[in-house]
Amino acid sequence: MQELKELVLSLCNTPGTPGDEQAVFEVAKEALSFCKWVETDPLCGVHGFLGDETSPIQIMLDGHIDQIGMVVTEIDEGGFLRLTTVGGIDRRTMPGARVTVYGKETLTGIVCTLPPHISEGDGKIAAVTDQAVDIGMSKEEAEKVVSVGDRVILTNPVAPLLGTRVAGSALDDRAGCAAVIRAGQLLCGKELSCGVHIVCSTQEEVGGTGAKLYAYRIAPTHAIAVDVSFATQPGCSNPGLGELGKGPMIGYAAILNRKMGKKLEELAKAKEIPYQVEVMGGHTGTNCDEIVTERAGVKCALISVPQRNMHTPSEICDLLDIENIAKLIAAYVTEKGWE
Numbered sequence: 001m002q003e004l005k006e007l008v009l010s011l012c013n014t015p016g017t018p019g020d021e022q023a024v025f026e027v028a029k030e031a032l033s034f035c036k037w038v039e040t041d042p043l044c045g046v047h048g049f050l051g052d053e054t055s056p057i058q059i060m061l062d063g064h065i066d067q068i069g070m071v072v073t074e075i076d077e078g079g080f081l082r083l084t085t086v087g088g089i090d091r092r093t094m095p096g097a098r099v100t101v102y103g104k105e106t107l108t109g110i111v112c113t114l115p116p117h118i119s120e121g122d123g124k125i126a127a128v129t130d131q132a133v134d135i136g137m138s139k140e141e142a143e144k145v146v147s148v149g150d151r152v153i154l155t156n157p158v159a160p161l162l163g164t165r166v167a168g169s170a171l172d173d174r175a176g177c178a179a180v181i182r183a184g185q186l187l188c189g190k191e192l193s194c195g196v197h198i199v200c201s202t203q204e205e206v207g208g209t210g211a212k213l214y215a216y217r218i219a220p221t222h223a224i225a226v227d228v229s230f231a232t233q234p235g236c237s238n239p240g241l242g243e244l245g246k247g248p249m250i251g252y253a254a255i256l257n258r259k260m261g262k263k264l265e266e267l268a269k270a271k272e273i274p275y276q277v278e279v280m281g282g283h284t285g286t287n288c289d290e291i292v293t294e295r296a297g298v299k300c301a302l303i304s305v306p307q308r309n310m311h312t313p314s315e316i317c318d319l320l321d322i323e324n325i326a327k328l329i330a331a332y333v334t335e336k337g338w339e
Contacts, residue, residue: 017069051192063176064204087205156313176226182326211287229304242306247274251302
């Protein structure tokens with residue numbers, strides 16, 4: 001569990017917003033060094049391979065490596081940075097928040113907010129494009145180190161909570177990346193009758209470009225995507241939510257392969273791996289929606305990590321769920337779940 005924790009922390013605490021994931025590529029590439037070979041592609045992501053390249057069964061394991069963030073659109077006359085989003089950031093978490101700006105230098109900034117003593121209005125949170133970041137510089141000073149197009153993230157490194165839980169930014173979906181990497185570690189050294197493609201893909205938060213391109217390139221027969229999904233917490237009583245620490249959330253949706261889902265359930269029971277079921281109507285809002293339509297179609301399953309506070313700087317996941325997802329995926333491969 002300590003090794004998994006270190007993997008999650010190293011992935012999450014390295015920046016990588018959609019289209020600018022190169023820094024975290026290096027972390028994933030090192031973590032996949034046990035593979036037969038590893039490649040990186042700036043447009044697609046990181047791809048490691050295990051098993052038999054000649055087998056008619058090729059399985060793609062996907063977790064997206066990008067995180068939500070922002071991009072600088074303007075440096076105004078006061079030296080404040082104006083932003084727009086890269087992915088679905090929760091603007092309610094921004095006023096007063098600390099951010100990191102990746103310009104010519106790495107800078108710390110604070111999102112401006114009025115104290116309640118002097119604020120007026122109805123208390124609504126301004127759109128991200130109407131908020132400003134204070135980096136403590138004049139316009140002239142700021143323009144020397146920051147440019148339009150530079151990336152910005154909310155600063156909250158992932159750290160352990162009590163027990164096996166961790167909290168911080170980028171767990172969506174570095175937790176999924178950790179799960180597929182860990183599954184590869186469990187499979188490493190085993191005699192595999194299929195090919196296993198471990199993918200940490202780009203740009204899911206803005207449409208799933210990396211998974212789509214890798215699915216076309218790899219042409220897998222089967223795919224399992226690992227993303228995060230909603231977990232119960234105070235103020236939310238939706239019966240369809242998962243629970244932290246209660247195991248993988250096996251997905252069912254019109255676009256997913258029902259037989260794969262049922263096989264994952266069967267294996268979870270046989271291996272005494274706790275699991276939960278998540279039901280969606282049509283599409284899933286994950287990379288599955290992109291993978292399943294590539295070439296002549298890919299049989300696809302979705303396993304989710306239960307998560308609280310999604311798309312905020314303080315996402316919470318349980319390492320036990322990540323480990324159990326890895327065990328379930330490894331069982332699917334070793335037990336020839338496709339048969």
